[in-house]
Amino acid sequence: MKTKERIKIIEELCERNNIKIEWRKSEVNSGIAYIKDRKIIIPKPKSSSKLITCFHEISHILLGNIKPSYFEEYLAVKKSFEFMKEYKIPISRKIKKKEIEYVAYSLQQAIHRGLKIIIPEVKHFIKKDFPDTALGLHRYI
Numbered sequence: 341m342k343t344k345e346r347i348k349i350i351e352e353l354c355e356r357n358n359i360k361i362e363w364r365k366s367e368v369n370s371g372i373a374y375i376k377d378r379k380i381i382i383p384k385p386k387s388s389s390k391l392i393t394c395f396h397e398i399s400h401i402l403l404g405n406i407k408p409s410y411f412e413e414y415l416a417v418k419k420s421f422e423f424m425k426e427y428k429i430p431i432s433r434k435i436k437k438k439e440i441e442y443v444a445y446s447l448q449q450a451i452h453r454g455l456k457i458i459i460p461e462v463k464h465f466i467k468k469d470f471p472d473t474a475l476g477l478h479r480y481i
């Protein structure tokens with residue numbers, strides 16, 4: 341898939357959902373979502389990895405504010421996977437792992453802040469495909 345096609349997907353999805361886009365000028369693969377302003381700052385989707393980042397930030401706008409924040413990240417990652425499926429764009433194992441590790445990282449932060457009870461579906465999501473790569477979380481989950 342060409343970058344142009346990926347940009348079209350993102351632009352149409354944002355237009356349909358009343359989301360403003362600001363394209364990042366740098367090549368950094370990360371984004372920001374301003375939920376109240378319905379605005380996202382995202383990288384140009386020059387790769388499927390960057391496209392997932394775009395879907396991730398759109399998902400944050402669609403989901404709204406959710407607590408705890410690791411659960412919010414989990415839902416955004418899950419929804420970005422659903423978007424990829426909807427548009428029939430395959431996710432490589434490497435990218436999937438990176439995204440799941442991000443959820444694991446968010447969870448790890450929450451545990452360090454004193455979280456005791458982990459929402460079971462998040463636990464399952466992290467362990468399902470990559471049981472060995474939960475960033476040392478095996479001690480907890």
Ligand SMILES: [Zn+2]
Pocket residue numbers: 396400413416
């Ligand atoms: Zn996020």
